[in-house]
Amino acid sequence: MIVVDDIHKHFGGFHAVDGASLTIREGSITGLIGPNGAGKTTLFNVIAGLLKPTSGKVTMAGEDITGLPPHALFGKGLLRTFQIAHEFHSMTVRENLMMVPGDQTGEVLWNAWFRRGQIAREEVELRRKADEVLEFLTISHLADEKAANLSGGQKKLLELGRTMMVDARIVFLDEVGAGVNRTLLMTIADAILRLNKERGYTFVVIEHDMDFIGKLCDPVICMAEGKVLAEGTLDEIKANDQVIEAYLGT
Numbered sequence: 001m002i003v004v005d006d007i008h009k010h011f012g013g014f015h016a017v018d019g020a021s022l023t024i025r026e027g028s029i030t031g032l033i034g035p036n037g038a039g040k041t042t043l044f045n046v047i048a049g050l051l052k053p054t055s056g057k058v059t060m061a062g063e064d065i066t067g068l069p070p071h072a073l074f075g076k077g078l079l080r081t082f083q084i085a086h087e088f089h090s091m092t093v094r095e096n097l098m099m100v101p102g103d104q105t106g107e108v109l110w111n112a113w114f115r116r117g118q119i120a121r122e123e124v125e126l127r128r129k130a131d132e133v134l135e136f137l138t139i140s141h142l143a144d145e146k147a148a149n150l151s152g153g154q155k156k157l158l159e160l161g162r163t164m165m166v167d168a169r170i171v172f173l174d175e176v177g178a179g180v181n182r183t184l185l186m187t188i189a190d191a192i193l194r195l196n197k198e199r200g201y202t203f204v205v206i207e208h209d210m211d212f213i214g215k216l217c218d219p220v221i222c223m224a225e226g227k228v229l230a231e232g233t234l235d236e237i238k239a240n241d242q243v244i245e246a247y248l249g250t
């Protein structure tokens with residue numbers, strides 16, 4: 001689905017990504033692991049259009065998407081999740097979900113004036129969709145809670161929920177497990193698995209928690225020093241000498 005071909009990203013003289021190539025299979029949950037500073041997040045940001053690569057190419061279903069801005073990729077169903085922005089903290093969980101779609105008629109004011117009936121219908125539809133997402137994620141009880149009051153893990157579920165408000169095909173998740181308690185981490189893992197199996201989402205996940213990776217990811221790709229070191233099942237990766245030396249042994 002996505003082919004990353006010899007991507008380099010330099011910051012001044014520093015090679016954060018130094019010739020990374022990998023393939024993301026449609027329907028997979030691909031795990032990206034490696035030591036801090038390996039270039040995982042930078043590579044994510046290059047694929048998701050937040051950073052332009054110094055050189056190299058990214059294709060999606062055969063189409064060159066290198067350097068396309070995030071909104072263009074969004075239109076193709078490629079999404080990177082983000083922490084809920086500070087200005088959305090005072091909104092409820094449901095409102096945060098209803099904010100997501102980019103083509104709401106209400107965004108254009110003069111349009112809004114002439115098409116009030118349609119906007120009201122769209123709002124009802126958005127609300128229905130948001131409630132369906134909350135049910136899927138088993139957090140219906142949080143619908144009217146302010147986003148600021150959510151725990152770290154609940155915020156991650158909300159971030160995942162935001163991808164469900166649009167027709168996502170491939171979702172990039174950065175460090176889902178950081179600071180999340182185990183019970184909630186497994187709820188998040190279940191939601192990812194169900195989105196993958198039931199809705200056909202492809203996922204690429206950066207994560208340090210090996211239980212989480214083991215439960216979800218095949219294949220697992222290990223990066224170090226801006227390059228891909230190895231790819232395989234988690235067991236294969238764990239047995240790889242280079243991976244042990246660069247990451248697991250430390």
Ligand code: ADP
Nearest residue numbers: 011014016034035036037038039040041042043
């Ligand atoms: P990882 O996600 O694997 O921990 P990152 O992609 O965040 O690694 O970082 C790779 C390296 O690139 C790090 O040494 C980091 O300090 C550096 N880096 C990342 N972003 C920038 C930037 N905007 N400017 C300069 N250096 C950066």
